[in-house]
Amino acid sequence: MRTIEIFDTTLRDGEQSPGVNISTNEKVEIALQLEKLGVTRIEAGFAAASPGDQKSVAEVAKRVKNSTIVSLARAVKGDMDKAYEALRHAQNACLHVFLATSPIHREHKLRMSKEQVLEKAVEAVTYAKKYFTEVQFSAEDAARTEIDFLAEVVEAVIKAGATTVNIPDTVGYMTPYQYGNIFRELRQRVPGVEGIRLSCHCHDDLGMAVANSLAAVEAGATQVEGTINGIGERAGNAALEEVALALETRKDFYEATTKLNLKEIARTSQLVSRLTGMIVPGNKAVVGANAFAHESGIHQDGVLKEATTYEIIRPESVGFKSNKLVLGKHSGRHAFKEKLVELGYHLEQEEIDAAFASFKELCDKKKEISDDDILALVDGKMVRGTEMYRLESVQLSYGNLSVPTASVRLVRADGSTCEEAACGNGSVDSIYKAIDRATGEEVSLTDYKILSVTQGQDALGEVFVRLQQGDLTVTGRGVSTDVLEASAIAYVRAINKILERRGEALVAATS
Ligand SMILES: CC(=O)SCCNC(=O)CCNC(=O)[C@H](O)C(C)(C)COP(=O)(O)OP(=O)(O)OC[C@H]1O[C@@H](n2cnc3c(N)ncnc32)[C@H](O)[C@@H]1OP(=O)(O)O
Numbered sequence: 001m002r003t004i005e006i007f008d009t010t011l012r013d014g015e016q017s018p019g020v021n022i023s024t025n026e027k028v029e030i031a032l033q034l035e036k037l038g039v040t041r042i043e044a045g046f047a048a049a050s051p052g053d054q055k056s057v058a059e060v061a062k063r064v065k066n067s068t069i070v071s072l073a074r075a076v077k078g079d080m081d082k083a084y085e086a087l088r089h090a091q092n093a094c095l096h097v098f099l100a101t102s103p104i105h106r107e108h109k110l111r112m113s114k115e116q117v118l119e120k121a122v123e124a125v126t127y128a129k130k131y132f133t134e135v136q137f138s139a140e141d142a143a144r145t146e147i148d149f150l151a152e153v154v155e156a157v158i159k160a161g162a163t164t165v166n167i168p169d170t171v172g173y174m175t176p177y178q179y180g181n182i183f184r185e186l187r188q189r190v191p192g193v194e195g196i197r198l199s200c201h202c203h204d205d206l207g208m209a210v211a212n213s214l215a216a217v218e219a220g221a222t223q224v225e226g227t228i229n230g231i232g233e234r235a236g237n238a239a240l241e242e243v244a245l246a247l248e249t250r251k252d253f254y255e256a257t258t259k260l261n262l263k264e265i266a267r268t269s270q271l272v273s274r275l276t277g278m279i280v281p282g283n284k285a286v287v288g289a290n291a292f293a294h295e296s297g298i299h300q301d302g303v304l305k306e307a308t309t310y311e312i313i314r315p316e317s318v319g320f321k322s323n324k325l326v327l328g329k330h331s332g333r334h335a336f337k338e339k340l341v342e343l344g345y346h347l348e349q350e351e352i353d354a355a356f357a358s359f360k361e362l363c364d365k366k367k368e369i370s371d372d373d374i375l376a377l378v379d380g381k382m383v384r385g386t387e388m389y390r391l392e393s394v395q396l397s398y399g400n401l402s403v404p405t406a407s408v409r410l411v412r413a414d415g416s417t418c419e420e421a422a423c424g425n426g427s428v429d430s431i432y433k434a435i436d437r438a439t440g441e442e443v444s445l446t447d448y449k450i451l452s453v454t455q456g457q458d459a460l461g462e463v464f465v466r467l468q469q470g471d472l473t474v475t476g477r478g479v480s481t482d483v484l485e486a487s488a489i490a491y492v493r494a495i496n497k498i499l500e501r502r503g504e505a506l507v508a509a510t511s
Pocket residue numbers: 013016046048049050073074075076098099100109110140170233
């Protein structure tokens with residue numbers, strides 16, 4: 001049985017999903033969960049992309065001990081230097097340098113000849129090897145590259161010291177048969193290929209990312225790259241949970257498996273979904289809400305008699321399990337903390353205390369507290385850096401014949417308060433106009449979603465907003481039993497993120 005290594009790029013390619021942007025603290029939270037899931041490599045970001053990305057890679061590198069931390073870099077010395085700086089504290093680090101090799105990219109994007117691409121790839125790997133033992137080279141758009149040239153590049157970068165060579169299907173163009181053949185050819189023709197990791201990286205433009213990754217494994221790939229829930233640029237990347245479950249469930253066929261702790265899959269998927277705002281569709285394989293639900297009578301009858309009639313994966317094997325701890329009004333801090341650990345959180349005492357206080361408040365409003373309630377609560381209370389504003393109160397005057405008017409009171413990081421009122425086209429609009437006035441920020445609301453986190457009349461509502469200010473796009477999430485309060489919390493959080501990006505929150509807190 002071969003062991004396939006898992007390279008997770010949720011924090012890099014996953015964050016390239018349009019509209020997604022994850023703060024440093026959120027990235028650390030996801031990375032710690034990925035470490036628990038047992039991924040071999042975590043691509044924490046693209047350090048040269050922005051100071052924020054460099055900081056995120058560095059923070060993840062400091063906190064994660066059992067997975068190798070990777071930063072992406074172009075074949076540019078400045079990019080590699082920034083990656084080196086960010087990865088200095090990692091227990092195990094890997095530089096991931098890429099350069100496109102396909103004719104389309106060579107001609108139109110890089111404007112380089114084959115010879116120049118070959119020379120630059122070798123030069124980049126040689127430079128990276130001065131600082132890193134582990135260097136991964138990716139031939140971007142490898143799948144649309146002439147096979148002779150691709151083999152030449154792979155051979156040259158191996159000679160220059162690359163320890164992993166990745167063959168991405170950057171634009172999701174391949175069929176499984178074609179993609180597998182590339183790996184077969186490279187295995188046959190490239191000297192030295194048996195001594196390195198050969199990696200696949202698939203995109204889902206034609207819905208074949210997972211099938212292509214599995215075809216690569218069949219043809220000799222030793223590492224699979226992808227993201228949790230398949231998030232990523234355009235249609236996304238190969239969903240790692242699907243790859244892992246396909247290998248596990250069909251190891252009779254693939255004769256390969258991963259070292260993932262599969263029981264952590266549900267938790268990881270939920271965490272990534274919450275922190276990115278990318279909602280997992282109900283029918284999504286492995287982690288969708290319906291993945292283990294049976295609707296029709298004949299199926300229900302079969303499952304009641306013997307689960308394997310209609311279930312090829314046991315829900316418990318991927319971490320969908322029944323509650324062991326039932327929390328309520330009479331629970332104390334120990335049980336609460338235990339529940340947080342069970343749900344996959346690694347919170348500081350300050351964060352636990354804040355979440356526990358809200359939990360007790362919620363107990364007075366709700367009879368039963370479900371895991372989803374706790375997840376929503378904790379997520380809302382996670383301390384994410386210095387927050388410039390906190391919503392203290394929101395009041396609304398509304399009637400079907402009058403103009404809605406809202407007043408809000410915000411508390412600044414230094415303890416001072418600001419209060420404003422405004423009219424709007426609807427309740428939410430008036431709240432948002434009042435917050436704009438109180439903060440003095442001009443932003444555009446580009447997305448607004450309401451979800452019910454839990455069920456019943458006393459359900460928690462979750463609001464997700466996306467705001468734009470100039471080039472900045474941020475998201476915010478708020479949870480409350482009242483959707484208008486949740487709307488206000490989400491909006492204030494998004495504004496805090498804008499301020500954090502502009503560096504103002506930090507200045508305000510330290511001045
Ligand atoms: C397939 C992938 O997922 S690749 C990763 C994609 N991810 C990202 O691009 C996110 C992060 N990117 C960024 O923040 C920015 O693009 C930066 C900071 C890297 C570069 O920004 P800018 O200097 O403004 O350049 P811009 O993005 O407009 O253009 C990219 C430049 O890099 C060049 N380039 C692209 N890939 C590579 C590479 N692998 N090695 C060297 N140069 C490259 C392009 O040809 C272009 O060069 P040019 O300016 O001489 O025409």
